Amino acid sequence: MMTMTTMTFAHVGLALCVLVTLAQAAPPNATSPSPIGRHVPNCELQKQRCYQLIGSYCPSCDMNGNFDAMQCSGSTGRCWCVDVITGVMIPDTQTELGPPHFDCSNMYFCPDGWTLFKKRCFIFISTPKKWSEAEVYCQFDGGNLASIHSYEENHFVMALTRGDGHEFPETWIGGFDAVVTGLWMWSDGSKFYYENWQDYTSPSSSQDCLRMNYGIELKWYQDSCSDLHPFVCAKII
Template sequence: MATTGNSLASDGMYSQLIDDEESRPDVRLGAHPVPPVRMIPRPSGSGPYRLATICLATLCAVLLIAVIAITSNNKTKPQGGGEATSEKQKQDTNVTALIATINKLQQEKNQLQKEKDELLAKLAATKAPEVIKPTPKATPAPIVCPVDWHLFNNSCYFISRTTRDWPESQSYCESQGGYLAIIHTAEEQTFLWNLLPRGHWNAFWFGITDEHTEDHWKWVDGTPLVGGFWEVGEPNNHIDEDCGYIVKTRVLDRVAIRSWYDAPCSMYCRFICEKEMGAGASTAIPH
């Protein structure tokens, strides 16, 4: 067979190499002798050799795969680390940008809040203008009338105990800072009526006269009389009666609002003075 011939030829060559090697003198490499190389006799037959070759090839393949795997792993590690670093840098950049955006939005919010407050202030000023509060007035002190004078509204009234004619009575009231009483309302008339004592014919001058023009009655301040509280049938100018007085008798049917009479100004009667009072005014008036 061809295989057997080739095997025999190989064996012969192998034997020849061994013989040549043994017949060579020692070869020195430097100072050290190089030992003779002995070739291991190749086992005869192809079965064990092929098995060993397959095993060796398999082992080499496993080692190669392991080396490739290790190399690939070593190469991918730096690459993965680079990607992680790049990703971290991106995240840091995003965080920085986000913080800057937040700060900008906060500034814009503050600006908008300021503008809002200004607009609200302008709106409030437009809708509700500032109201100027009036200066609080001091509480006026109560009016105190002098002794024997009686207060009604803002005036003090004096009922005399002595008699005078109408002109003298007016002069006396003026000397006290007043005048013969001017009576405009039923309330004032009733107040004075209640101060007067009852008597057989108690008469009291007050500040009305028509001495300048008959039947044109005027008050002592020059204003004309409107209405009045005359007794029925009065004034009648019976005997040149140009001055007015109030009469209060013991007759209980006689009432305040019908108690005025006219009489001669020269008659002597008691009288009623009036003095207008300011807040807190008090004057001791002799009588």
């Protein structure tokens, strides 16, 4: 007969397998990549190509093959800051002559449609999806469903979800307790230490996913993961 301990480990293992499967899946109804995603992400690859063109600008790369935060052109003397992954120039950073007067390593840049908040990029997706579908959609764009770690961050994410009529739709964020009922985690692996619950007293084994903007006070509440809601993605720069 299977013991309670064995059943617990089996449950945890099954939940983890589900999460891994979701992480490897392709996002349903995924949109086309943003313009920034069409750039070759490997600095070394671009460097090899530019050597074939006499007089062309060749990027400088770090030891990991990413772009150096500051790029300069030897032929023009101009320098500018770039996204170290894509090499895309950060707007309003190019100087006419010599290096920028600011520290490019502290410049943060989000792709089109995303909004910067404390070194993370966020985006609200208004198309309703199941929690698992929303998580995979976010992973496809290099992130996860948003984790929230402070009152200020919660207020910022709420503002992203606000519609033209100043309504706040119930929205998926990255919390779940599918591994152990009542033990809430964030899908991006960060610690779950800030909470904004609406009368959370008894966890439900059938409501394992976290939504925000619930009720008049726009709090957090557990919900069935199969329900359809818009969602917020977040990713570290």
